Amino acid sequence: MPERKSRKDAVRNREAVLAAADALFARRESPEDVTMADVAAAAGVGKGTLFRAFGDRAGLLRALYEARLEPIREAAEAGPPPLGPGTPPQRRVSALLDAILCFKLDNRRLALALEESGNGSPYQAEHYEWWHSLLRAVLEQVPGLTDSGFTAHALLAATRADLVEHLAGHERVPRETARAQLANFATRVLTSGPARELSADD
Amino acid sequence: MPERKSRKDAVRNREAVLAAADALFARRESPEDVTMADVAAAAGVGKGTLFRAFGDRAGLLRALYEARLEPIREAAEAGPPPLGPGTPPQRRVSALLDAILCFKLDNRRLALALEESGNGSPYQAEHYEWWHSLLRAVLEQVPGLTDSGFTAHALLAATRADLVEHLAGHERVPRETARAQLANFATRVLTSGPARELSADD
DNA sequence: GAACATACGGACCCGCGGTCCGTTTTTCAA
DNA sequence: TTGAAAAACGGACCGCGGGTCCGTATGTTC
Known part of the structure; x- marks a missing residue:
């Protein structure tokens, strides 16, 4: 069994975060003033969700x-x-x-x-x-x-x-x-x- | 008169910090686990002194x-x-x-x-x-x-x-x-x- | 629709760079 | 020699950002 399928709100949120982060990094001058909290807020999601989905900042970037x-x-x-x-x-x-x-x-x-x-x-x-x-x-x-x-x-x-x-x-x-x-x-x-x-x- | 000479404890401390930092960076695996507080402690100096002498972390590194x-x-x-x-x-x-x-x-x-x-x-x-x-x-x-x-x-x-x-x-x-x-x-x-x-x- | 699994979210914690300010040391002129 | 102004000291303190925790909400299964 490869992996059990994720709940659909989970995948929806994942997408939202990806999109929001993408937009933020494109807009802001320097990457380091895009904070995790920013991303979470922009995606309309809690920080917990964000970290659960990507592990840590590097994980998000990598994704x-x-x-x-x-x-x-x-x-x-x-x-x-x-x-x-x-x-x-x-x-x-x-x-x-x-x-x-x-x-x-x-x-x-x-x-x-x-x-x-x-x-x-x-x-x-x-x-x-x-x-x-x-x-x-x-x-x-x-x-x-x-x-x-x-x-x-x-x-x-x-x-x-x-x-x-x-x-x-x-x-x-x-x-x-x-x-x-x-x-x-x-x-x-x-x-x-x-x-x-x-x-x-x- | 370009710049008035520094007080001698100031220069002594400056040297101490430089030496301590040098040693620390050489010893520790990764540079980012050399903290400013570490350097100050190793030099036997307060954080204030350290920052007054070098401005900020980058300043110390540069020096x-x-x-x-x-x-x-x-x-x-x-x-x-x-x-x-x-x-x-x-x-x-x-x-x-x-x-x-x-x-x-x-x-x-x-x-x-x-x-x-x-x-x-x-x-x-x-x-x-x-x-x-x-x-x-x-x-x-x-x-x-x-x-x-x-x-x-x-x-x-x-x-x-x-x-x-x-x-x-x-x-x-x-x-x-x-x-x-x-x-x-x-x-x-x-x-x-x-x-x-x-x-x-x- | 009950019971279980999974995800949510924001309050919370921690460590770090950097500041502040009352105290100590140095300097210098009288 | 001394005393007071100048300069430096140092560590408590602050803000911020990454990362965690856990009571609550939502989706899933039978």
Whole structure:
């Protein structure tokens, strides 16, 4: 028996909370002045309900984030090129990074809230792990590239939510410019010719 | 007369706090379970004193960080090669990144505490601004490299404290390996594609 | 519709950053 | 040397936010 079905007021409230939180994070300047009590109030629900449904603040953030991310995740896992498999690795890396960047541009506050939300580094988050191993796997197929694990980390670091926020929000870099710069950067990393040192693969 | 000299108990206490905080951050697992009260107690001082001397938690962190960082900063600004000026740009970029990485490896907890310490992104911190503009200036002299502003951000992102912590602490990557990987990564970024390479380093 | 399971919600608790203010120490001029 | 103004001390105190508890309400089942 997988799981007994929830009561319907429970699911209704869950949705309400998700929606309210989404709206709040989008509206408020900084994620950290969206308080749990705020969310509960906005959803027309008691704090107890909120915490029962999501465990803690991080849980709520995670739920929101995963919900938003799922389409992209699927597209990356089994979608059509250039995001999905069956794309030349070099091109696919760029596409993946671009997708992540766009996602974070479109969900700045939320991504920010999740990544900086106190408890533990973003590097233990399940979704990070996922992106990292996917990217690493693809990088492994790029000829002449070593240290794909580290490289994946480094490339992903260029799409960190607070950096994106800084660029888009503070430095006023336009979306397309940011995308172009990231793409350019990725290209540089991938197409470096001569720098192989201890590679024996390929 | 710029500023009247502080009372000597004030400076003594300031030192005591700095030392105590340093020790505490080094010892405790996570920076966030070093409380202000802890620091005050460890320094044998009241909370009031602590806050009067440093303004707030971020101020204390900043003071600690700056103190540790100063030597490297000077070395980078006016020291001998390869860190200082008068070094070929590519080599200098690597040297700078390596210095930052080593610094963060040696001061993991502290760097972590400062970068994640709630208030605002690390990107508004004065020291970040400093590193970024230095690195950007050097990158500007690398032939064939565009977007030096973004590139500087991206390279610095690869040395973020929580990433370093993840690599060194969680993935157990040895120091020298991490350094080599970062250097390799930097090299790739700098010696890209069509421009062939002119690296004769090492 | 009774009896059981489940969810509700807001009063409540706790720890932490930060402030306040009566007390103590330092300084300095007389 | 002294005494009073200036500066610093320190810990009780405050507000806020995350998280819990439990008596009450609502849905579910037979």
